[in-house]
Amino acid sequence: MIPFNFEYYKPLSVEHAVEWFQLLQQQGKKPVYYAGGTEIITWARTHAIRPGAVIDLKAIPECNVMDLNEDQLIIGACVTLSAISAANHFELLSETASGVADQTVRNKITLGGNICGNIYYREAVLPLLLANTRMVIAGIQGLRESSIHQIFAQKLRLENGEFLVQTRTDRSYLSLPFIHYKKRQIGNFGYPLVTVAALKKEHQIYTAYSGVCSFPFRSALIDHTLNDSSTPLAARIEKAIEQLPAPLLHNVEGSARYRKFVLKQTMADAVYALESR
């Protein structure tokens, strides 16, 4: 039960969503954008957040597309993770998405919600980081399209009143050799201890990580180290660990020390698996 009231809006267009956000904010109603809502509902229930209004984006057509055309795969931010996995246009994204939460909750969690949420794992972003995906953002200035690397740094950096509309991934990335390893404390569902996603393009391996630090990331420095075939793999892994962008996470899923142990092995498995392909 959510013990406080808020207002609910369901715009039918990007423009209305942005306009209503501005208006509600001016009225002091602290609006939030709402897609799957799993995070908003659980945090509202525990009083962690207290929005005055929610703007449900699920009726906006552009947010619900899933279109594979000649050039790119376009996925709306309100498409659920289970729908993405079922369509399987981008196998690495399908596999990453199918590792989040459980099947029933994935029927509600959206791509945009997973990437933009405050829970810091944001695993669905890993394949997009690897595929240099372009992000379509709506805001008061209209729509803009940016490379994910320009606007994702630990989380999606959106201006006030902006929201993610779509992701656009070049078709050339969709069927590249890839691996996805998700190590958990126990069992087959839940938050990661370590998630490593990687793909191979033009003989180079590119990696991205979640659960390792307090944000998902891709590191050119780490990739350069891992691709240095003149150095033994064990030495590459040791060096790559030293190049992590932040301290290893230490939380209920696992200690930093245990994470380091698991990460080393998972990195090695990833490089070994892709080097031979």
Added chain:
Amino acid sequence: MPSRETVMYAVEFEVNGENRTLQVRAADILLYTLRDSFGLTGSKSGCDNGDCGTCTLLVDNVPLKACLMLTVEANGRRIKTIEGLSNSPVQHAFVRNQAFQCGYCTPGFIVNCEGLRIVNPHANEETIQVWLESNICRCTSYEEIHRAVKEVFSMRNQNVKS
């Protein structure tokens, strides 16, 4: 003094084949609306956090956790609760295999299984395992539940072959 009246929203949806309309708060959770306003207490509150699956119901034939859904989101949708699956093949399979003890998780499992039967009638073992991970049982070892679900799909496949 400013008005502090709660804004209410008119919603209309189909529950187990019946059209229902009512006025709700935007913050009302579907699980509690079904239980408190319609007396459909088959869907249970286990964790209120989307972890246990006791609140699972079908929304347009897709299993969803009712504790993670606002009632206003159900507007215009078709909902099926465990009460709408009375005498279903899945329910009978659970009875035959004694796939319950206290019965608290059972509605969620049955609804989820029915959802899988609709979405993927030829689900293999791996898919069944993935789907059943959405529900938790504290009484059984899951063996009987697994047997019941497999029986549903075996029967389905036999019917298709014949």
